[in-house]
């Protein structure tokens with residue numbers, strides 16, 4: 147049996163066409179079903195539905211043989227125990243620094259002020275500000291980072307931006323682009339060796355579909 151770990155929402159939706167390219171149809175819809183293990187038309191392949199940030203953990207420990215995870219998540223968890231062969235070019239967005247409209251970020255950076263940054267991406271933020279030689283206090287949140295600067299929890303956020311709609315709706319402005327984000331296929335290193343014959347054709351189909 148092969149197990150594929152996916153998160154509900156955009157990653158599941160955007161991975162479906164790649165699975166189809168490999169001849170795989172998922173037989174249940176995670177949006178309407180409460181089941182966490184979904185069967186497919188291949189009796190030897192199942193899909194498990196987990197939190198986006200938990201996908202690398204399932205794959206690292208071999209509870210899933212492979213999975214799809216955002217680069218944002220992988221930057222936080224690292225790639226230990228994982229083989230990450232393919233950028234699937236899905237769930238594309240960017241990681242950015244944003245501040246409340248009117249906050250003079252350039253002045254804060256130039257004057258060496260110690261700013262408070264609210265983020266779910268603590269490791270990425272730490273590395274970004276360290277590379278700029280900035281001292282920041284990082285405050286970890288698990289979602290709705292955009293609220294932080296509006297209620298005085300922080301001066302800035304590090305979060306994902308796509309259309310910019312969430313920033314605009316909350317009177318925030320993007321002041322720094324940290325990196326581009328897309329999702330990658332990740333494979334358990336032991337599975338890659340032990341289940342190579344089963345995995346290779348699926349990986350090849352994903353690679354072709356991602357181009």
Ligand SMILES: Nc1ncnc2c1ncn2[C@@H]1O[C@H](COP(=O)(O)OP(=O)(O)OP(=O)(O)O)[C@@H](O)[C@H]1O
Nearest residue numbers: 155156197198199216217218219237238239306308
């Ligand atoms: N607005 C967006 N546009 C495009 N891709 C996005 C966007 N927001 C997030 N992503 C990408 O999709 C992935 C999954 O996002 P999703 O919103 O489903 O999970 P999450 O809420 O970030 O994670 P968790 O449930 O673990 O807290 C993210 O890791 C990121 O790579």
Ligand SMILES: O=P(O)(O)OC[C@H]1O[C@H](OP(=O)(O)OP(=O)(O)O)[C@H](O)[C@@H]1O
Nearest residue numbers: 289290305306307308309310311312313
């Ligand atoms: O620039 P935009 O197009 O507005 O997209 C950016 C938003 O998308 C993501 O949230 P998401 O919609 O995934 O909500 P969630 O993190 O709460 O699941 C991200 O955390 C931003 O809040």
